[in-house]
Amino acid sequence: MSLASLPAMTPPASLTHTERVRLEALRYATGEESTTYVAIMRTFTGEIAGLLSDQSASEVGTRVAEQGIELEQDTVDDRLSYLVEHGNLARSPRETEARSLREYLQNRARYQLTQRGELVHRFVEELLGHTESAREVSTEMLGGILDGLSALADLDRSAIGSAAPEALARDIVTVFAQFERLVSSTRDFYTYLSQVLVRYDLDRAEFAVFKTALLDYLQRFVDEIARHMPQIADVLQRVEPNVPALCTRANTGQRLRGVDGEVARRSAGLDPADWPSLHAWFIGGAGRDSDAAGVRRLATDAMRALLVNLRRIATGGREQSRYSDLLTLAGWFAEADDDTAHALWAAAFGLYSCRHLAFVADDDGDPIPPTASWWRTPVADVPLALRRTGARTVRGRAGRREDYAAAKAARIAERARAEQRQAAALAEIGSHPGRLGTIRLSDDARTVLLDLYARALVGRGRPLAEGDIARAAVGDWELSVRRAPGAGTTVVSPAGRLELHDLALTVQPVEYQRQETG
Template identity: 40%
Template sequence: MIPHEYAHLAGVTSPIRVCTRHRFRSGGAGMVPPMASDAPAGQAADEARRLKLYAYLDAREHRRTYLWIMRLFASTLLADLSAGEVSAALSPAERRGDIAAGESRVENVITRLKQLVEWGNLVAGRREVVASSIAEFQHGSVRYQVSKLGVRVQRDVDELLRTTEGAREVSRELLPAIAAGLDELLARLSRASHEHGRDPHSDTAAKAVERMAEQVTTLFLQHGELAATVRDFYAYLGQVVTRYHLASAEISGFRNLLVEYIQMVVEDVLRYTPTIAEILTRDEFSGATTHLLRLLTPSGSLGRDVERARGRAAADWRELTDWFVDRPGRPSQVTALREATARAIGTLLATVKRATSGGGPEPGRRAELLTLAKWFDESTQDQAHTLAAAAFGLHPARHISPAPEHDGDDEQTPWADGPAVDVLVTVRSRGERTRGRTSRILDNPLGREQLLAEARNADARHAAAVAELASSGGRLDGVTLSADALGTLCGLLTDAMAQRERPTDEGAAVDPVGGLTLRLTPRTGNTAVIHTSGGRLEIQDTAVEFSTSHV
């Protein structure tokens, strides 16, 4: 209730009870439907709206405050908090120094809550309050709840912050559980179909459906956990195989990873996945899952806009099947896992071998380079110059080439903060400055004979084209040239025209192989016409003459 002395501020003359309704952003009965638009534009807008849910994680200011507020809302079911309650909850964090000073003040909390509402992480609403002042009414009547997508984002964020960067153990024990669960589910579904066909409303049929729902949920939870652990483990494995150098303390761990753990994972996959794939590809299993979906999804039970548990849609079962079963043009995840394991084992073996052998017959230089870097870090400027000269031989008197182009650095920038220089693998591992030997030229008799045959064929075609031009007697307007003869003629025309500095000059070109000479003579009013199998070539104000000579 608002006290009587404050009632005139609300535009009334008697005590009132203020109750405002929630304002819904989307969905719900009685809402005005959105305007029709093309699907891609609507999908892009929905993606942009959802991606704004992550904005508070990369906020330039007050990121810690946003995190504490979202953790507060995500830690309680059906959290319904006012700005004052959030402010009181943030006070201990401010005293500990977890958030900046002043962030627990109500006016700052209101600003942060409104920003989270704008991003979509929170939803604002109102409820009845009993207040003794307008300020208390304003702070208490506006309530905030976390949105469904907002709590999911915060849950993923907290899980990510808790996750270590090391390898994640693959839940291998779930493979036999999935195989046994599928087999039992198929048998139970066969019995339940018989009971449901006799009396679908009996207690026995209802208990059978409930038991199958439990098995389906367990099955997909097991598969989801297995798929997640496999993805995380192989992501870590891909991160490891990209490393060129391994520390001595890491070598034994990676050996165990190769010899023991990966082998166990692959053995379990090879042992259990054929059984799972065989069950999923049975003809009876396809019909059984269709009947199972009808039993587990009664019409009109939860409505359309509800995110159902996995296993209640045909797409879920297709995804499960695709994880274990190969299809034409699309290998399964099991096949991809085996291929990735083979590549990872080969790469890790090469990495461990390189790390233990020093990269070649000579000892590796990694330890020496690290020691040298430590000396540079601990030395003064004069000592660093002396150390560089002693280590690399970079004495000033030995620089006889021009100075290199300035890289934009200055003498005030420490070497550790300057631009990085790529070091060759041979220098890094063996201390060698050579870039490797020249590759051998391989002898290919078959390729050589093929090239010789092609050259002989080209020479024969060229000789035939020269003979065809020579047989015309210098009068090209009376013959029709072949494609090879036209090519040879065009080459001679190009050379002859290139010799003329002005259009009124003469030009000549000689074919050194066939002894054919072409001469171009300027002649006003004369048009040289050349007929070919592909058309007719006309050269204006020019006379074309041929002559042959034996060379």
């Protein structure tokens, strides 16, 4: 049920695997071959008889050809397999009867529509047929909702227990169908309204027509909401205590069950969990106003936006759109031949073919002539006002470009000092060759030693067993770490005291290690 009145829920941090798999069913409508995929899906959804039928690749190819799209048999097979892989179609379990090998090869696989595929293609067709036009709000549904809720409110416990389940379910579903129509039409109306209100290409005549229609229609819409909302809210509060009993009675009788044994989902309103959306729209809740009151506030905001547009047109402000001009220009291009289009392009945008004429610059302070090609000339200093606003008025000299030479030299010097400190730390560690026991180091040397120790263990890739050795080298020195029960190394520095138990650390030159390995 797509009603926007349920309380806000915290969205999940990310889509689950099942949700990502479901979204794969939309891919066929957005790829490069979407035309052929949509044509194939229409053969399964175009007629009501196709919902329970299965088709082979050859039958699909024949029906697609009737739509004006010629596809080879192998291509149709590939397209159908793709749709099966993404959940839009399923392979039919029905066995194929063939009178010849050729007929068997053509009809060996049959395909049928899935529930997910039908749902997705219904949305695709609705989107393809959608037009960016105005749609009125279904305010006539307010009276129907009030009458339906009033009839339900008149039922007491005994009347509910004796009511016919089918009639009771029909009355409840009718109320929610009218409610969903009201909510969806309200959404569409305000979406269209927001698109129009932000446009700056409306001239005075268009604005006058739109203003009159909008003011009159919004006033009628707000009046309808104001007249029905208190009555519906009062009746709804009378109905809500009996909602569980109404749903239980409406669901009495034999119910459809799925292949997994679960009861099939029924229409909106026959589950008590559907009713809070109705309450939120007409009454509201703790800490939030009703959605009907929000709709009235939106009407006020639309009036305010309308006044902003009116002020812009009346004062001739700077902010304006060239939307209509560009549409007119695009129409001229569409109707022009090549020569006329080139001439129109040059006249509209001033972009003529390249002509580079070189001559000596008159200004000694600017040695680059203005006619030089920008491919071979240095970067020009563009004034800030011209860069940001396009204004050509000269308001002063262009700002000098930033010189990062000092910052670059400072970073290079900082890097050199860091390398010197590391070299001094390595030399200090190298002054203790052999197996390390208790040694005293500076903080820089201690940091380098611990870095070597960490790199040795990471390079080993697994915990050290007794007798295993891990090594890491920097510059001319190498550190060996060996698991040795009872051994230990203690490093004392101004930053503190570090003790390593059951580990033997040895420092030796890299050349010595190579000779020892050789």
